Amino acid sequence: MIADVRLDKGRRARSALGLIATAFCSALAAGLLVVLLGYVIIQGWGALNPAFLTQLPRPVGVTGGGVANGIVGSLIIVGIATLMAIPVGILTGLYLAVYGRGLAAELVRFLAEVLSGLPSIAIGLFAYTILVQPFSHFSAFSAAFAFTVLMLPLMIRTSEEAIRGVPTAIREGALALGLPDYEGILHIVLPVARPLIVTGLLLAVARVTGETAPLLFTAFGSQFWEINPGNPMAELSLQIFTYAISPYDDWHRQAWGGALILILAVLVLNVGARLALSRGSRKR
């Protein structure tokens, strides 16, 4: 009996140790994020003012100015990338979910998986090679293309899972009414899968918002207003990069301000994704 109690003590001690270790690491991970967020907010808050959001960058050495062209550029590049990724991503996901049993489908799935692991700079280099070099001209469109390639793996996977997750009873309900396959998919299956597809889309947008590496040799950046996707264009994260490595205090301040805007945008996208998800799960 006494031995039993001792054994029990040892077990309890190990259990407590395990609990402490896991709790400590969790607190460390969460704490790092809080410190990071707090630091960006403290550093960036001062830079956030109307001028910062609405004005163009000033020439080197002149204080003040803003990143308005970079914000608009980010919206344009991410917007074009999203418009291109939506049809390709959702239709590929649909193909894999509905017909995805053969060798061809396995190959597509495997390639999408590999694609999701490729470094973004490699994808940028690819966009540079096929869309910048041949025309000897940097362009926002080449950046959007690189972003599309970055978004696709996530969108394909979430769309496939969303469509595959529609209950068999719902699909069969559509079949039993004598609906052709495409009518059933369009009017019954896709609406049920929509919240999850939207979630995947928002996460994919969040994934590329703030991507910088591919932009270095595609969008290239600009000091001026530019809304033509065929030309080099300013982009927020690119501006942050340029400002951060400059020797000027005012630019450092602006870099923190830009970082704060980016983080807020990604936060909004993630919250949106969660909302779409919870709305979807209530409907099912």
Add this chain to the structure above:
Amino acid sequence: MQSTIAVKNAPTDDARIVLSARDVSAWYGGKLAISDVSLDFRRNSITALMGPSGCGKTTLLRCLNRIHEAALGARVAGEVLLDGMDIYASEVSPVMTRRQIGMVFQRPNPFPTMSILDNVLTGPRYTGLARDPHELDQIAEEALRRAALFDEVKDKLRTPASSLSGGQQQRLCIARALAVQPEVLLMDEPTSALDPVSTLKIEDLMEHLASEFTVVIVTHNLQQAARVSHYAAFMLGDEHRVGRVVEYSSTEQIFTHPKESRTEDYITGRLG
């Protein structure tokens, strides 16, 4: 036991045969599930497919509207004649077949993103049966009336179908099937997920449906088979779980004077 069950009189035996299974066998992957089933289903009658779990009665039902083949690796052999024409003939499309032969599932499966009205109109709209809004409204009202649901939902046709109770959802699914104006209605244990009151409502409803449609119902509830059906088939799986029809006759005959001892064992509760 037998005397406590009130058995309906079957319609006359010369009633026209609408649907007919001829030597139907079905597989899931390599596994044979039912073998050489031949049954005739008569106009304006209710035929019950009964038997213990796993005897293949649902599989047979799913062969009758070609929905069995929608599952991965599923296969069917034999013929199913609808008004004398084989629905498995190469020139017949499963889509067109399913418009003639409607189906109600074991669990109510209203389309969750749609309103009550849109659920009923899904079939007519997307099969191109009707486009005119006025005509669609009429179809919806008629289908809901036939499913004995109209009075309960007429003031909330635009609310989500998911707001209805389980029994109402199942009647909505019946209305949805009727809106395509099928000739035959297949029902796969339509009350097994419902409470007794909802079950009774649907059984009452089936009697009305039989005056306009040919109904085939799968049930493992003997009392239900006796209460609602005119004809009954008793199915049983062998040692390899391959289902076959043991006996098929009028419900009265099968419940009062079964020919096969296995049928009698099942009906008296010694089997299954």
